[in-house]
Amino acid sequence: MSKFTITEQQYRKHCKTGFKYSYGTAGFRYKADVLDTVMFTTGILAALRSIYLGGQTIGVMITASHNPPEDNGVKIIDPKGEMLAQSWEAFATDLANAASQGYEELVRATTKLVSQLQLDVCDSGNISVARDSRESGPRLLQALIDGINIFKEVSIVDYGLLTTPQLHFLTWKSNEQKDRKWVELDYYEEFLSSWFEIATLSGVKSLPFSVQIDAANGIGASKIQEMLLNIDFFRSKITLVNSNWQNSQLLNFSCGADYVKTNQRLPNGVQLNPKDNCVCCSFDGDADRVVFYYVDQQGVFHLLDGDKISSLLGKFFQKLLSDAYLENDVKLGIVQTAYANGSSTRYLQETLKIPVSCTSTGVKHLHHEAINSYDIGIYFEANGHGTVIFSDILVEKIDKRIQEKNLADSEARSLRLLKAFTKLINQTVGDAISDMLTVLAILCIMKWGPSDWDHEYIDLPNKLVKVVVPDRTLFTTTNAERQLVTPEGLQSKIDSTVAKYDLGRSFVRASGTEDAVRVYAEAATRQHAESLAKEITALLK
């Protein structure tokens, strides 16, 4: 094992003491002014992770997603484009907190980790980095790069400004096919070529509706301009709003997926006439989430959230599998969290008869369940973050069947369509652009407008409340966060309260991103959902 050197000067350039950090559900996420320390140590950690994995490319994304402009964050992407392995989250937290205690502590903790993992720090490594449009991004990037550069044989590819899912995709591709350099244009090429293949196979010559995209004044706006607005097919039908990504103060302000989902209303800048035949959607600040919406003939706003996206995709793939005579060979399933609307779960299980799993909140949990349990695993959080994962075995099966002679035209077309969707969908992580194109393609093929999609089931009225408590760590859960284990006795009080409400359901869990607990309640009427939420909240005081 050779040596590495972290100089005191390097440490002082970026690190400060006295803050306690934790690698949370979506990486480190704080006010940008306390993040320099963490960026430096994340650079060190990402380099070690790549060395540990024999030089495979590790991604590092600098973003705070839907948070306000003054926040920022960082998350590490593993070689297949998935989230950092959970066992390494603790190493990331330990290194950051060591640096926050002082220079010697950081050197000690890094040396200990290197020896614990038996790493040769002269081995080579590869890191891909990118950032969203926040003002603090360039400064934090420098801290990250200086951290990585502690290890001389670790190279960096800086992609500049990207959406989070673009970096997941490029990180995965860099490992899957190492003999070439992967660039942003490859991302556009991959998804656009699958889009046009699907359009050709389905005879879609133009979009049968107009599309409004609210890009939350985030980096997704710039990518939509580069990817879609140069192409006639899209330019004539797509209007981009909240596209001012260069003014970072506007990021996520009164717009974007989180704003629309939380407030159940149109974002700033979107005006809809009920007569417009328009499909609208909102991305979040780093374009890894999307929700859709429309206004009906009476001018009433309707949200088509992650649960609705799952249900649309579930119905579509079920039909496509049956058209390809694959329905008996392929396990199609949906993964949700406890936040999924009860009506969506009932619709999937009882109407479509598709199996549904429930996991804890956080993309990594849903992602793993989708991979482990299904050949086509569709997962979406209600907030619009999700994707579809197709097993390798299924893709091989499709490829083999496509080669078969004497296939009926319709069967061959269905198989080709299925194959094209495996490429249109960014399987590494939820991707607003790819998910949007997938939904638009399905609506075109099914000849549906947003209200047809919406009418498949009616959401139960629901209410989400944030409650600040003295110590949220006292709230521990089981059964995919649907029941409390502690504080002792609280769950039985919740159960007896819920039992009083028709179609009532409620659960309490500690937030993984804020110092609070969240109460979710749903019931047959809006009034009952609100009063159930109130009663449960009162139990926490």
Ligand code: 16G
């Ligand atoms: C993070 C998660 C998101 C989850 C949210 C829950 C990822 C990439 N992001 O933003 O999926 O819905 O946390 O927040 O996993 P909460 O724990 O504060 O309710």
Ligand code: ZN
């Ligand atoms: Zn995001």
